[in-house]
Amino acid sequence: MIERESASPPASNVIPPTPLTLPDLELPTTSVPMIEPAPIPKPLGDTVEFVVRRNDTLDRIFRQLKVSLGDLASIRDLPGVRESLDRLRPGDTITVVHDEGLLQALTRRISETEVLSVTRSEEGFAAEVLATPLDVREAYAHGTIESSLFVAARAAGVSPEIILALANDIFGWEIDFALDIRAGDRFSIVYEQKFRDGEYVGDGRILAADFINNGKSHRAIYFESKDKQVADYFSPEGRSMRRQFLRAPLDFTRISSNFNPRRRHPILNTIRAHKGVDYAAARGTVIKAAGDGRVDFVGTKGGYGRVVILEHGGGISTLYGHMSRFASGLRRGQRVKQGATIGFVGSSGAATGPHLHYEYRVSGVHKNPRTVPLPDAAPISDSYKAEFQSHSRQILASLDKVQDSAVAAVPSN
Numbered sequence: 001m002i003e004r005e006s007a008s009p010p011a012s013n014v015i016p017p018t019p020l021t022l023p024d025l026e027l028p029t030t031s032v033p034m035i036e037p038a039p040i041p042k043p044l045g046d047t048v049e050f051v052v053r054r055n056d057t058l059d060r061i062f063r064q065l066k067v068s069l070g071d072l073a074s075i076r077d078l079p080g081v082r083e084s085l086d087r088l089r090p091g092d093t094i095t096v097v098h099d100e101g102l103l104q105a106l107t108r109r110i111s112e113t114e115v116l117s118v119t120r121s122e123e124g125f126a127a128e129v130l131a132t133p134l135d136v137r138e139a140y141a142h143g144t145i146e147s148s149l150f151v152a153a154r155a156a157g158v159s160p161e162i163i164l165a166l167a168n169d170i171f172g173w174e175i176d177f178a179l180d181i182r183a184g185d186r187f188s189i190v191y192e193q194k195f196r197d198g199e200y201v202g203d204g205r206i207l208a209a210d211f212i213n214n215g216k217s218h219r220a221i222y223f224e225s226k227d228k229q230v231a232d233y234f235s236p237e238g239r240s241m242r243r244q245f246l247r248a249p250l251d252f253t254r255i256s257s258n259f260n261p262r263r264r265h266p267i268l269n270t271i272r273a274h275k276g277v278d279y280a281a282a283r284g285t286v287i288k289a290a291g292d293g294r295v296d297f298v299g300t301k302g303g304y305g306r307v308v309i310l311e312h313g314g315g316i317s318t319l320y321g322h323m324s325r326f327a328s329g330l331r332r333g334q335r336v337k338q339g340a341t342i343g344f345v346g347s348s349g350a351a352t353g354p355h356l357h358y359e360y361r362v363s364g365v366h367k368n369p370r371t372v373p374l375p376d377a378a379p380i381s382d383s384y385k386a387e388f389q390s391h392s393r394q395i396l397a398s399l400d401k402v403q404d405s406a407v408a409a410v411p412s413n
């Protein structure tokens, strides 16, 4: 049973959204004066909404619209305008008002919370940055996995971005999303939704999450200290969710056996035989460095085919075999960061089909990568403990309500 509540009026067994206590959004500094939202002036002329395509420049756009390039030069000369004007991304919308090719006004969004507005006045052009603040609301979702995490997320009305954040940024060190997900696993999340003028514009951050994997509950809280020195996910006890190694060093979204409740993992039975884990995945799936380290070997080695070995310090090394190709430019001695792409899944060497063969060794001794205890990152420091605890009490209360409502929503038959 999957159900989702957002800011809409709650059903009887569902908690009302708690009032927001989010910090005000910080706006980037700019030399253009910031003013309160005001009606954007509507001068006479033709209004054209132009959607930027790849390789467009303002010169090209003005030429195409037959608007004065002299006017473009004038507005570029306004203090602080050039940078926010010229940085175009495909899909941006630029609204131009012109009268017989003379520019009267130009507006474009320059950030999630700001619009640049240029208008012609008697003294020439004037530019201002209009604040268009976002309204960030708390939303809640919960789902039960029946066939896959993504199907459950879609049914719960959760965007793929939110689910990826849940798997990669929060629980990616604790749970192997490629091999550990089971039917009946459940998630509950408290997250942000962003609105502008009452219109939904996208999801923000996950504020708290609970993932019940194979009967075991994993919980995480996003904590940002008032002085902004700390901003990360922690367990309710204040332990960082990060580890020195990822549990599954590849993009789990392309695991072919991502989930099949009937299938026994033949891999598990063969761990002892070949001292690693095999992740069956589509050819070309991104393989990531499990932890920060240095490339010790990149090349071809017997049955491993194209293989990368990373040294991580403390006697730990990791090995990634059967690659189709290496990340471009990867070379021996190079430093890599955790999560960096080092290669792509293939079936080079002695492989019957495309898969990643992954090994984790401590002082040369193979450990089971799926169960080896992974060293923790630093816990919350004492100086932030009180602040963390008061925040976590509050957000966990919200999370508990989401879970309670999930339980209440399960039919009793």
Ligand SMILES: [Zn+2]
Residues within 6 Å of the ligand: 274, 276, 277, 278, 356, 357, 358
């Ligand atoms: Zn293998």
